[in-house]
Amino acid sequence: MAAPVPDDPLPAIDPELLFSHLSHAKGILAAVSGGPDSMAMMHLLARWGLEHRVSILVATVDHGLRPEAAEEAAFVAREAAALSLPHRTLAWTGEKPKTGLQEAAREARYRLLIRYAREVGASHLVTAHTQDDQAETILMRLAKGSGLKGLTGMRRERNREGITHARPLLGWPKAALLDLCQTSGWRFVTDPSNTDERFARVRWRRLMPRLAEEGLTASRLARLAERVAQADEALEMKAREALEGAAPEAGEGGLSFQAACLAEEPFEIGLRILAQALGRIGLENIRLQRLESCVERLRTAILASESLRLTIAGALLALDRSGRLSLRPEPPRSRGR
Template sequence: MAPSSPPDDPLSDEGLERLFSSLNQASGIVAAVSGGPDSMALMHGLARWSSIERRPPVHVATVDHGLRPEAAEEAAFVAREAASLGLPHRTLVWTGNKPATGIQEAAREARYGLLVEHAREAGASHLVTAHTLDDQAETVMIRLSRGSGLAGLAGMRRETDRRGIRHVRPLLGVPKSCLLDRCREQGWRSVTDPSNADERYARVRWRRLMPLLAAEGLTAERLARLAERIAQADEALDLKAREALERSEPHREAGTLSFQGQIFTEEPFDIALRVLELALAQAGMDLENSRLHRLEVCTERLRQAAGAGEALSLTIAGAHLRLTSSGRVSVGPEPPRQRGR
């Protein structure tokens, strides 16, 4: 029997019910477990939650990025710990050449790609990771330092879609210290990833700064609450942008979207900016690597041209934007470039 816990303990039986409530309707759950204390606490919590009553099946997965010789043994350690809890385990290996730069970003993309594919193979609809309140606070500061807009400053979302698999971060409101304490109290073993102390990585450098920010009142809790408020504002603005686009007489045909350009002069700048993003997305453009500044510049140019009744032609994110002098905007794929032009 699990020891008694205070009522507000997120890892008590009642707390686990709240943390994992959105997982009850899953067809299956893949838990990403690296072997660190956060993910080990997540695995133990899921095992306890599953034992209380009938739950969706839980599958544990560890990604070996092939970047450190210790990674294979760490994955084997997680496999043994998962087996002791009665949970199936799979090691997912990132093979192939690794980039010389941007390795953390590339490893992240590879990790989620492997986890999503494994979820599909396992018949699981949900992927869970052990991101904590501290991770959220670090994410907000990293994105703030890079000039992110509201969507970026909203931080990590509790739930998001990854190519049809629901990615859930149930521990996003739980302080890391709470998980470390529980690991110590329960004797849950874990491993230490040396890259978590490598100051070549921005997240590690920000982690060292967080105590100084907290001393000035900018605690992880306040940063996480800020992210929640920004997420609420971001969601409201997105809704207003969708409504504005639908009012602008949109016409969709063969990968091209057209609509009335007066939307760029009638709506506040941020709504107009989001309308442009929506139009690009609905026309099938990949906005993954589009810079906010570039979108802002394009929005301002469209506002000025529409206000003056002028025609305009420009490209962004592989799309061709055309504003006619009559005020109609069309968004479609950028035509192939011709040599010598």
Template sequence: MALPPPPDDPLSDDGLERMFLSLDRASGIVAAVSGGPDSIALMHLLARWAAGPGRPPVFVATVDHGLRPEAAEEAAFVAREAAALSLPHRTLPWTGSKPAAGVQEAAREARYRLLVAHARELGASHLVTAHTLDDQAETVMMRLARGSGLQGLSGMRRETDRQGIRHGRPLLGLPKSLLLDLCRREGWRFVLDPSNANELYARVRWRRLMPLLAEEGLTAGRLARLAERAARADEALDRMAREALERAGPVQEGGGLAFQAGALGREPFEIAVRMLALSLARIGLESPRLSRLEACAERLREAVDQGQALRATVAGALVRLDPGGKVTLAREPPRRRGR
């Protein structure tokens, strides 16, 4: 007779309860399943958890990006596996023209757009994906290489909001090897996506480097812990920036936002940068690249320190500092074409 799993086993009944705890009050759950071992494991574990009394319904969805001829058959495979678990399945095709460059980013945006729309159609409040510890480590390294700040190094969050749908990543603390072993041990069939070996994609190239980094001590687990610590620091700094912005007396002025600029000089530079980002968000603009935001914050701090006026643009916003020490951010007016 097999011994019961230890209490701290994430795949035990107790482990599943902890893993899917945030889903317990969902109105419905859409599980994104591509057919790979990670998502197949997620589907089986969700089915096992959802079999308990009072659980929300689980719906399986596969996005067919139309980028490979095998994709349609893989979606049909997932449909058969879901049916064997008595889970409803839907294939969501990404139709229309595909970009010649940046196809992975475009595919990612299309995937979440389709999944969120499907969740709304079903009345489901939650979407879950099978991102793992290894995915988190790769994300941290890719963002580090792009020069990301703390927010980027926080990696993927266990839960995020996608246009009112809660996106959970319940497997984020588990390594891919554990899920692959689980599929093989339980006899859960899966498919392998050949694009995961295509070195045209940056993530695949980083994946090849991860074993070398692990030999030097930079393991997936340590990178994931770095992401958790960066997330905690990012949250604390963001709260400090919000408090600093409120102390600066922000007021709405004709669709823009104005506040006393002295805080930009008094606060640490990181807080000043975040105050600027928060101000842009309040007028409905997204932050630009961190380097551009930092450059704008530096110019503002220098002007405040010297008591000078300043006029600058950043992320589609016109930033004006008057000699009295008030800074105003408003959307740039449309530019007129020359004759």
């Protein structure tokens, strides 16, 4: 469901509305840490899954970073069993990095969850990200100088290697889920890392009340993300149309097209045209600054009718004097030189 309008009173949480987009799922894997957000989701899913005859399984990831984590996973297993839901603890083993720990833990978490979803034949993975999580994500990306695509925040649904990752609670504040747990008598645990200021997300979380006093509430930040997502979708569509109109030709693992569109279209569209072209040869998630620099150089060369050769993120780009741009992956031996 859509995020509530800022300052509007929240309606009661209705599982029918919350999970309606999951009714076609062929098995749902719920990632449950034991906190109030995920415990509320598990209880609501259990009730909904029973009524709709959708198989619900539960998994808890033990990152091996805190001694309490094993007992928290065992707690979730007991609570899931009480709801007749199968549970599995997934352990992140091996040496942990000394820097970028949260990002590494996040990548490991999804790797384990997606692998297990495939193992049990689940088509969907659901996580309990909330409106507050969305707001924190937007603030963190703003601070890093993100472009429009980054400011779309977390999507309600996305594809992860063939598994649909859904975030049904993204329109709800943490306070509503905590209140639901307390009034319903649903037990939960508190993760001390949620107050550890070594982590950027925790520091942003502590700033949220001050920002809300000035009107920058989690609800308004979440609404901003939705509006940016709408603009992002429109720009992507325009870029796709421009690329299709540039006579693209694929062959031998590469792609070529008439590059005049990179100079004729607004700069933002040019960025997306190049990103989409690179995506067609298997290169995605390229840093915005590198794309910007590359498009600037290409536009200059196109307007001057000059040839140009350059590389970006594992791709070789060659612009000839006729204005046709060819893209292909770098040979393995060339990468990193």
